[in-house]
Amino acid sequence: SSELTQDPAVSVALGQTVRITCQGVSLRSYYASWYQQKPGQAPVLVIYGKNNRPSGIPDRFSGSISGNTASLTITGAQAEDEADYYCNSRDSSGNHVFGTGTKVTVL
Amino acid sequence: QVQLHESGPGLVKPSETLSLTCAVSGYSISSGYYWGWIRQPPGKGLEWIGSIHHSGSTYYNPSLNSRVIISVDTSKKQFSLNLNSVTAADTAVYFCARHQIGVAGVNWFDPWGQGTLVIVSS
Numbered sequence: 001s002s003e004l005t006q007d008p009a010v011s012v013a014l015g016q017t018v019r020i021t022c023q024g025v026s027l028r029s030y031y032a033s034w035y036q037q038k039p040g041q042a043p044v045l046v047i048y049g050k051n052n053r054p055s056g057i058p059d060r061f062s063g064s065i066s067g068n069t070a071s072l073t074i075t076g077a078q079a080e081d082e083a084d085y086y087c088n089s090r091d092s093s094g095n096h097v098f099g100t101g102t103k104v105t106v107l
Numbered sequence: 108q109v110q111l112h113e114s115g116p117g118l119v120k121p122s123e124t125l126s127l128t129c130a131v132s133g134y135s136i137s138s139g140y141y142w143g144w145i146r147q148p149p150g151k152g153l154e155w156i157g158s159i160h161h162s163g164s165t166y167y168n169p170s171l172n173s174r175v176i177i178s179v180d181t182s183k184k185q186f187s188l189n190l191n192s193v194t195a196a197d198t199a200v201y202f203c204a205r206h207q208i209g210v211a212g213v214n215w216f217d218p219w220g221q222g223t224l225v226i227v228s229s
Contacts, residue, residue, distance in 0.1 A: 030212035042202055045217035086153055098153040
């Protein structure tokens with residue numbers, strides 16, 4: 001079982017803001033990275049480190065951390081943002097682990 | 108740009124060894140980073156399998172450690188996954204990715220290969 005817990009599903013109205021959370025004790029020591037995965041496709045890195053976006057990722061994606069909870073925020077969600085989102089970090093033993101995943105639906 | 112591409116058999120019999128290769132283009136494996144394998148059972152989440160540095164240093168998921176070997180061939184610009192004693196539970200899409208294991212707690216996987224489905228069945 002994953003040591004990084006995410007809500008299974010969230011929904012957001014088109015153009016509104018949604019926050020996806022990832023909880024884990026190890027997040028007090030390690031940053032989370034975030035991945036977007038659309039059906040039948042490979043995951044894509046959207047946020048890493050404190051709040052860094054790879055080239056090509058829209059600035060409506062942002063990351064933050066508070067205590068043992070990392071968050072990915074989509075400000076002004078678009079239809080193309082509908083996807084599964086996974087966090088990734090390290091567990092209490094230093095092993096690499098993915099969160100349980102959150103399905104985002106854009107209404 | 109960096110591209111990764113997985114290849115290998117799509118069907119493996121139970122108790123046999125699953126072998127996959129990831130070809131890297133647009134970047135030299137010897138230039139740095141780790142190189143990792145991740146899998147995703149149908150309809151389920153992502154699971155990190157393990158990662159290797161061009162020096163040969165490896166990290167493995169403890170839950171798979173006894174069955175996994177990851178190797179690298181810098182001359183062929185590729186790295187490989189061997190998972191032995193497979194069962195139906197190892198049926199999954201297998202992805203390879205460049206893996207940053209950084210200081211100050213910064214880690215990420217990017218980019219990813221397109222993935223390859225491996226079915227374990229007799």
